[in-house]
Amino acid sequence: MDFRQHAASAGRVVLDVMEREWQPLSAGELELRLDQAVEEILEAELLRRLEAQPPSPAVYPRLLRGNPSPGPRGSPTVAGLTGATASENQQETADSEAVTYISELLQSSTSGARLAGRARLSLSRTVLLSLSLLSERVSYRSVSRRFQLEKGNIHRIFFSFCERISTLTDEQIRWPLGEEAAEALFPFSDLLVENQLDEGRVLPQVLGVLGHTQIPIRLPAGNHDLDRLGPAEERLKMAAHPDRWLHLELVCSRRGQFLHCRVSNGSDSDRGQTLTDRLKQNPQLMPPGSCLVARTGYPLSERILTPYTGSCGPKQEVFNRILAEHCRILDRAVDGLKARFKRLSYLDIGNYDRARTVVLTACVLHNVFLRTGQELRLDPEMENIRTAEEEEEDGEEDEDGVQRRDAVSDLLLRNIKSGIT
Structure with a gap:
């Protein structure tokens, strides 16, 4: 009995090490990163042309209200504000400000290096992914489909985020x-x-x-x-x-x-x-x-x-x-x-x-x-x-x-x- 327990524990340790240290990108993630690179090039070109007009702020899901609703597959952001009331618009803006504030906390933190995860996300999307896992009773697989990332990467990104935020305990509490x-x-x-x-x-x-x-x-x-x-x-x-x-x-x-x-x-x-x-x-x-x-x-x-x-x-x-x-x-x-x-x-x-x-x-x-x-x-x-x-x-x-x-x-x-x- 003791031998089986020790063997099972050793197996979990090996899997954890592999998950942390060996995470090759899947074909889907490679394609996603290529799409993101193209989008960044196009976005930079558009920003140069519209330099006098600031971009519209991103609107985030209602993750901070205790009753979040997941966005459509592959997109963690709300498509738009059509039909929204004034109070809903104000709440969406407040949600966006909170995500921005958390991102700034992480950027200003000297607690460590950049957040972990092979498939790199922008900091705001990393915060949004982590808030999704904290705020909703959803599985890693569900979030993996939503953000089009491997489940192992979701796991690593989330715990890296939590480790960085928890180092701010003495500052925030x-x-x-x-x-x-x-x-x-x-x-x-x-x-x-x-x-x-x-x-x-x-x-x-x-x-x-x-x-x-x-x-x-x-x-x-x-x-x-x-x-x-x-x-x-x-x-x-x-x-x-x-x-x-x-x-x-x-x-x-x-x-x-x-x-x-x-x-x-x-x-x-x-x-x-x-x-x-x-x-x-x-x-x-x-x-x-x-x-x-x-x-x-x-x-x-x-x-x-x-x-x-x-x-x-x-x-x-x-x-x-x-x-x-x-x-x-x-x-x-x-x-x-x-x-x-x-x-x-x-x-x-x-x-x-x-x-x-x-x-x-x-x-x-x-x-x-x-x-x-x-x-x-x-x-x-x-x-x-x-x-x-x-x-x-x-x-x-x-x-x-x-x-x-x-x-x-x-x-x-x-x-x-x-x-x-």
């Missing part, structure tokens, strides 16, 4: 500091009492919402032995296996931008302990009087406030209700991430490093699209659908966190008793 942090703060609650300032007791401001989600992936080779199990037992073991998931920990702003992102194996989740230690060792990361909020399962501290558990009285119920409202900010951000990048519904990738790179790429692009005005409008009926996840156990609690949570809940209850709602 960054913890706010100074004025940026001050601008990111929002009220813990709109409830106020007149004598709060006199007593020196004020509600904290919130910097962000901490939470997580799970991304299902294919189990890596050698991580499971299902040959001796029946179908029912196999399904149970696969569902319960901790490494069937990637654990994505996030902190998001009020607008839904990610301020922190940590991707780990399902069996390597620390439920915010690493972030808690980081904030404790670097107090300058949190503006004075600010905090993060999180659901049950995360450690309660002076910097991270979590709900009360067990039997709750009036003040605990008020505190938990307000905290739940904040946590829905993260829910909407995660819903938008998965709606925009449908490939995250299941990553058919049995390699943790590659799967992690794809998830980081989606998180980076989530922030990029928000910065370029590409906010995704979710169906209100879909916002309440949560992915089933394991039941959370109570997180650790330190004394400073307990005292601060009690002080905040006391203030909230006093506000309500004062008739302010």
Whole structure:
């Protein structure tokens, strides 16, 4: 049994090396590249003749809206705008601007050499190809037909794109500091009492919402032995296996931008302990009087406030209700991430490093699209659908966190008793 598994793993490694290093062009790709060269010559001649008239901007498919529709075979662009409404025209322009912005990010990046792939595409088409794979639940074969490229090249181009985008994580997903942090703060609650300032007791401001989600992936080779199990037992073991998931920990702003992102194996989740230690060792990361909020399962501290558990009285119920409202900010951000990048519904990738790179790429692009005005409008009926996840156990609690949570809940209850709602 062990011998067959090792042989299968070795075979996959050999195939992967061949896919990366030996990719001769097919006859179809040679013909396509010849056609592209002729088109480039003709286009250059036309541009010289029409130098005074700028070319019309390319219009891209609706890949950035969560409901992309594939273009006709062999052409990843929309044929035209005939019959489109003004709002559709504006959205198409915004989509084009986002693709252009991503292309500029890659051009300005010093993370490495040019993108991989024997059959070279223009940078904008490379971005479009990669967004197609991220945004749609389509196969490599389907994209191969659409772009008229070998499936092996599609695979290589896509992962090269993800590797380059993921190197921008620290640039695009960054913890706010100074004025940026001050601008990111929002009220813990709109409830106020007149004598709060006199007593020196004020509600904290919130910097962000901490939470997580799970991304299902294919189990890596050698991580499971299902040959001796029946179908029912196999399904149970696969569902319960901790490494069937990637654990994505996030902190998001009020607008839904990610301020922190940590991707780990399902069996390597620390439920915010690493972030808690980081904030404790670097107090300058949190503006004075600010905090993060999180659901049950995360450690309660002076910097991270979590709900009360067990039997709750009036003040605990008020505190938990307000905290739940904040946590829905993260829910909407995660819903938008998965709606925009449908490939995250299941990553058919049995390699943790590659799967992690794809998830980081989606998180980076989530922030990029928000910065370029590409906010995704979710169906209100879909916002309440949560992915089933394991039941959370109570997180650790330190004394400073307990005292601060009690002080905040006391203030909230006093506000309500004062008739302010």
